[in-house]
Amino acid sequence: xxxxxxxxxxxxxxxxxxGLWLLSWLxxxxxxxxxxxxxxxxxxxxxxxxxxxxxxxxVVPNILMMVGLASIGTNWFASRVCQDxxxxxxxxxxxxxxxxxxxxxxxxxxxxxxxxxLCFALIxxxxxxxxxxxxxxxxxxxxxxxxxxxxxxxELRCCGNNNYRDWFEVQWISxxxxxxxxxxxxxxxxxxxxxxxxxxxxxxxxxxxxxxxxCLHTQLLDRNAHYNxxxxxxxxxxxxxxCRQALVEYYMGLMNRIGPGVxxxxxxxxxxxxxxxxxxxxxxxAMALENPEDDxxxxxxxxxxxxxxxxxxxxxxxxxxxxxxxxxxxxxxxxDKGAADAATSG
Numbered sequence: 001x002x003x004x005x006x007x008x009x010x011x012x013x014x015x016x017x018x019g020l021w022l023l024s025w026l027x028x029x030x031x032x033x034x035x036x037x038x039x040x041x042x043x044x045x046x047x048x049x050x051x052x053x054x055x056x057x058x059v060v061p062n063i064l065m066m067v068g069l070a071s072i073g074t075n076w077f078a079s080r081v082c083q084d085x086x087x088x089x090x091x092x093x094x095x096x097x098x099x100x101x102x103x104x105x106x107x108x109x110x111x112x113x114x115x116x117x118l119c120f121a122l123i124x125x126x127x128x129x130x131x132x133x134x135x136x137x138x139x140x141x142x143x144x145x146x147x148x149x150x151x152x153x154x155e156l157r158c159c160g161n162n163n164y165r166d167w168f169e170v171q172w173i174s175x176x177x178x179x180x181x182x183x184x185x186x187x188x189x190x191x192x193x194x195x196x197x198x199x200x201x202x203x204x205x206x207x208x209x210x211x212x213x214x215c216l217h218t219q220l221l222d223r224n225a226h227y228n229x230x231x232x233x234x235x236x237x238x239x240x241x242x243c244r245q246a247l248v249e250y251y252m253g254l255m256n257r258i259g260p261g262v263x264x265x266x267x268x269x270x271x272x273x274x275x276x277x278x279x280x281x282x283x284x285x286a287m288a289l290e291n292p293e294d295d296x297x298x299x300x301x302x303x304x305x306x307x308x309x310x311x312x313x314x315x316x317x318x319x320x321x322x323x324x325x326x327x328x329x330x331x332x333x334x335x336d337k338g339a340a341d342a343a344t345s346g
Contacts, residue, residue, distance in 0.1 A: 003301035008282040010293045016282070017085045020275040024079035027272050028072050030265045034112075035068030037258060044254065063115040064262075067108050071269065074104050078276050085283050092287075098280055105273045112266050119255055131166060134203070135174040150205035158246035159206035159239040166242070168221075171196040172203060202238065211237045274300065 042061035084090035134149055136142040153159055160166030178185050188197050200221040207215035216237055219225035282298030301308050
């Protein structure tokens, strides 16, 4: 049973070819948009790379760039097919490549959907415990860790991984700036099992400029260290939101802006797929007629969906030589081998 059959007069085939040509070039532009989108997203991820432990998220912009380039090529091919679809002498040269084009279009749409799902799944694992390297300004590869984290906390108005208390659990002051001859420093280092210099303080970048009083970011747990200060009530003095939550919100907002664009590209690619299939079948039907200008029929599938799946499955198995073997075919070589052995022994 033919699926979604439509009758195409000559004028309708011409309009379909013209519309598909325009849609193909719009899809070429959308492929360029996808590539630029992937570059932009990868740049944003590289900016925060020093504080991220989970780098597999880079597969998402890589997919966008790859699909963008492939989309440019496939839609350029579709535009060329449209130009030659009404020429009986030039259209047949494209027929051997159309099956591969349809397979490529399905793969591209599937990759785009997979990239979106993967991005939303991996985005929750973005921020690692990067604050533990805040002090390593002399360590190769981490020289700019402090600057990156300070800028991040000021730009996103956040502090620590989950909240400002995360800074109480890491040594964020480098040993080169500690006076180990001081009794206070020695006592703090000895009081810690790991020999770290821990403070009840946070970096200056955690200070909230909206606070009505000068920023207090040291000795936060000592009620007597600062006059008229209560940490629980002075919420405006430090950012309460953690940077993990801030980063997730930032990238989720970015994905929400990118998502509609990617979905529109998928819809456009699907439209090219359907239109080109109708144009192919209608053109082939017209070429089989005595008068190619007569009405022809176009369709999406020559058979029903289950029958088409079975045909594709059998073709793949045949291609891979994994199809069922006829017992008669298997016995014939054995009989030939036995006859040859008998002849040799005789």
